[in-house]
Amino acid sequence: MTLTEEEGAMSRPTIVDVARAAGVSRATAARVLAGATNVDPAMAAAVGREAARLGYETNFAARVLRGGRAGAIGLVIAFDELGGLSGTFFTAVMKGAAKGLSAGEVQPVLLPADHEDLDRIPRFLRSGAIDGAIVVLQHEITHLVDRLADSPVPIAWVGRPRGEIGPDPIVIDSDNYGGGVLAARALVEHGRRNIGIITGPLDMEQARERTRGWTDELARHGIEPGPIVHGDFTLDSGTAAMARLLQRVPTLDGVFACSDLMAAGAMRVLQAAGRRVPTDVSLVGFDDILLAAANDPPLTTVRQPLEEMGRAAADTLLGAIRGDDVERVQVLPTSLVHRESL
Amino acid sequence: MTLTEEEGAMSRPTIVDVARAAGVSRATAARVLAGATNVDPAMAAAVGREAARLGYETNFAARVLRGGRAGAIGLVIAFDELGGLSGTFFTAVMKGAAKGLSAGEVQPVLLPADHEDLDRIPRFLRSGAIDGAIVVLQHEITHLVDRLADSPVPIAWVGRPRGEIGPDPIVIDSDNYGGGVLAARALVEHGRRNIGIITGPLDMEQARERTRGWTDELARHGIEPGPIVHGDFTLDSGTAAMARLLQRVPTLDGVFACSDLMAAGAMRVLQAAGRRVPTDVSLVGFDDILLAAANDPPLTTVRQPLEEMGRAAADTLLGAIRGDDVERVQVLPTSLVHRESL
DNA sequence: CTGAAAGCGCTTACAG
DNA sequence: CTGAAAGCGCTTACAG
Numbered sequence: 001m002t003l004t005e006e007e008g009a010m011s012r013p014t015i016v017d018v019a020r021a022a023g024v025s026r027a028t029a030a031r032v033l034a035g036a037t038n039v040d041p042a043m044a045a046a047v048g049r050e051a052a053r054l055g056y057e058t059n060f061a062a063r064v065l066r067g068g069r070a071g072a073i074g075l076v077i078a079f080d081e082l083g084g085l086s087g088t089f090f091t092a093v094m095k096g097a098a099k100g101l102s103a104g105e106v107q108p109v110l111l112p113a114d115h116e117d118l119d120r121i122p123r124f125l126r127s128g129a130i131d132g133a134i135v136v137l138q139h140e141i142t143h144l145v146d147r148l149a150d151s152p153v154p155i156a157w158v159g160r161p162r163g164e165i166g167p168d169p170i171v172i173d174s175d176n177y178g179g180g181v182l183a184a185r186a187l188v189e190h191g192r193r194n195i196g197i198i199t200g201p202l203d204m205e206q207a208r209e210r211t212r213g214w215t216d217e218l219a220r221h222g223i224e225p226g227p228i229v230h231g232d233f234t235l236d237s238g239t240a241a242m243a244r245l246l247q248r249v250p251t252l253d254g255v256f257a258c259s260d261l262m263a264a265g266a267m268r269v270l271q272a273a274g275r276r277v278p279t280d281v282s283l284v285g286f287d288d289i290l291l292a293a294a295n296d297p298p299l300t301t302v303r304q305p306l307e308e309m310g311r312a313a314a315d316t317l318l319g320a321i322r323g324d325d326v327e328r329v330q331v332l333p334t335s336l337v338h339r340e341s342l
Numbered sequence: 343m344t345l346t347e348e349e350g351a352m353s354r355p356t357i358v359d360v361a362r363a364a365g366v367s368r369a370t371a372a373r374v375l376a377g378a379t380n381v382d383p384a385m386a387a388a389v390g391r392e393a394a395r396l397g398y399e400t401n402f403a404a405r406v407l408r409g410g411r412a413g414a415i416g417l418v419i420a421f422d423e424l425g426g427l428s429g430t431f432f433t434a435v436m437k438g439a440a441k442g443l444s445a446g447e448v449q450p451v452l453l454p455a456d457h458e459d460l461d462r463i464p465r466f467l468r469s470g471a472i473d474g475a476i477v478v479l480q481h482e483i484t485h486l487v488d489r490l491a492d493s494p495v496p497i498a499w500v501g502r503p504r505g506e507i508g509p510d511p512i513v514i515d516s517d518n519y520g521g522g523v524l525a526a527r528a529l530v531e532h533g534r535r536n537i538g539i540i541t542g543p544l545d546m547e548q549a550r551e552r553t554r555g556w557t558d559e560l561a562r563h564g565i566e567p568g569p570i571v572h573g574d575f576t577l578d579s580g581t582a583a584m585a586r587l588l589q590r591v592p593t594l595d596g597v598f599a600c601s602d603l604m605a606a607g608a609m610r611v612l613q614a615a616g617r618r619v620p621t622d623v624s625l626v627g628f629d630d631i632l633l634a635a636a637n638d639p640p641l642t643t644v645r646q647p648l649e650e651m652g653r654a655a656a657d658t659l660l661g662a663i664r665g666d667d668v669e670r671v672q673v674l675p676t677s678l679v680h681r682e683s684l
Numbered sequence: 685c686t687g688a689a690a691g692c693g694c695t696t697a698c699a700g
Numbered sequence: 701c702t703g704a705a706a707g708c709g710c711t712t713a714c715a716g
Binding site: 124 | 354400403404406413421437444451456458459462465466468469470471494
Binding site: 356357358368369372373376400401403404405406407408409410 | 708709710711712
């Protein structure tokens with residue numbers, strides 16, 4: 001037996017089948033199914049009964065074609081994110097977003113963005129299969145930003161993209177500048193003076209803002225900012241960056257790593273070099289992903305409310321689609337989580 | 343400006359717009375766009391040019407309603423999987439599947455399965471938004487299996503589900519029995535005699551098969567199987583299970599944990615109890631996820647070819663949808679990866 | 685080789 | 701309150 005035959009055998013009932021079984025017109029059946037109240041109760045009951053009996057389910061394509069909602073929202077995710085241990089930043093955001101969408105009776109649909117076919121995601125957004133999308137800015141995905149600028153479907157950005165993203169975008173961000181300030185202040189108040197920073201790629205607004213907050217706060221304390229090295233937020237890049245930092249400033253006594261993954265990588269290098277954390281060198285991370293608490297020693301870090309950010313992105317996007325008057329730009333607060341690396 | 347107005351302004355061109363611009367009929371435009379060759383070259387060129395100029399994209403809903411393919415395949419994933427560090431088993435399968443789907447010009451669409459709304463996924467499969475689904479069996483998802491049995495859309499299972507899943511299902515599995523044999527043999531040949539097993543939940547075929555292979559192989563060597571304790575494949579459950587095992591058999595010198603995560607949890611308990619791995623106790627895991635190599639000491643483990651399994655699921659599903667004659671049940675080999683925990 | 689027409693399943697404006 | 705009808709955008713069997 002081929003699959004095609006199987007599918008044919010299971011062909012789905014339409015609203016016409018329901019209407020016929022209930023002895024009413026197609027229009028009446030549609031009204032009942034749409035929840036209209038101005039329908040004869042007996043008819044309504046019959047329609048409800050027959051729909052349940054037949055296992056009727058509204059045809060997705062027909063509803064969308066008619067001009068309705070697809071009832072699905074895309075969540076764009078870097079394909080590479082799928083392969084490694086580093087999925088935790090994205091997954092926290094994802095979790096919040098999925099909760100918000102589920103609460104709104106909307107199916108969350110994750111869309112892995114492929115390096116090799118940059119046009120697949122924009123094409124999918126144009127196809128009408130989803131009502132909108134949430135894009136979590138990650139380094140691997142920056143090249144997608146421009147291509148999504150003229151999306152026919154509304155997009156909620158988590159993190160503030162650089163460059164053109166159309167008029168009046170929905171942006172959910174955290175206070176990166178304030179986070180940089182918190183990290184610098186914590187290190188300074190701990191008596192650290194030879195402080196370096198491992199920041200992210202220059203083409204990401206998050207990295208620039210964190211660095212700016214850190215530099216400004218150091219200046220306020222009359223401290224010369226130490227060397228700045230760059231990673232790409234991954235653990236391996238933190239390892240490499242820490243090695244460079246140590247080479248340039250052997251007397252280093254404090255490091256601000258702009259992601260927990262980079263902080264974890266940095267810590268390995270410090271330990272391998274015989275520096276004790278936090279006795280010899282204090283280390284502050286950023287994000288507060290699960291790894292931060294699981295690390296040994298547990299990481300002091302600047303917390304971004306990732307799950308809340310995902311939730312806010314979902315709620316704001318759904319509101320905008322409904323036509324509600326929503327707060328299109330939201331900056332959620334960051335905070336310092338004290339653990340043992342400082 | 344409200345969002346609705348924005349959307350209206352960007353309304354998409356239809357095939358009628360393309361046909362009119364190219365000065366041909368709708369039918370001819372459709373033929374060109376579908377890649378038909380028996381069309382006047384001048385007309386074909388005009389259609390191609392105008393479609394590109396207008397940024398035409400086939401309307402998803404209309405194509406599906408007409409009876410065509412949605413061009414998307416769902417990948418069902420346990421919602422909880424999104425939150426933690428344990429995403430690696432699923433993500434490896436996912437990665438392979440996404441590659442296979444992309445190669446087949448199909449959009450992979452991840453569907454998080456929610457505990458609280460068990461009907462959302464089946465409903466989505468019934469809606470016609472996707473052409474098929476890949477379901478990776480995980481403990482948190484077992485309750486979904488029955489509800490997906492009468493899916494109108496073909497499903498490829500990764501892992502063999504227990505219970506009813508319709509006639510002639512597509513099942514991509516690994517040789518769990520053989521993997522259990524490999525683990526037992528490795529421990530025995532290393533001179534271990536007081537061997538315990540931390541297996542998975544009894545309602546999962548994988549756990550039963552691994553245990554069966556392990557028991558049979560021990561019997562072949564004339565060794566009485568040690569105590570069997572159960573976890574649910576997570577790290578925390580491995581911790582708890584190891585504590586119980588140690589309590590029951592203080593002289594334990596070997597452990598087979600049926601997932602790398604449980605092995606990692608078990609190792610922590612062993613080390614906390616002052617047992618050195620592998621000097622005092624040998625430990626063999628299962629899966630060969632990234633964590634296995636990253637663990638300290640690196641984990642000797644039974645490898646499942648997770649990415650290949652995902653790829654096979656995608657290729658087989660797409661073949662079945664196309665109507666090809668495919669190998670509907672595939673069991674991929676497991677192998678022992680020697681590292682340092684044995 | 686090309687075009688006019690039917691129909692996929694749904695919802696809603698319109699007529700009664 | 702209810703039903704007949706139009707139309708969303710597409711593809712393909714049919715007629716020329």
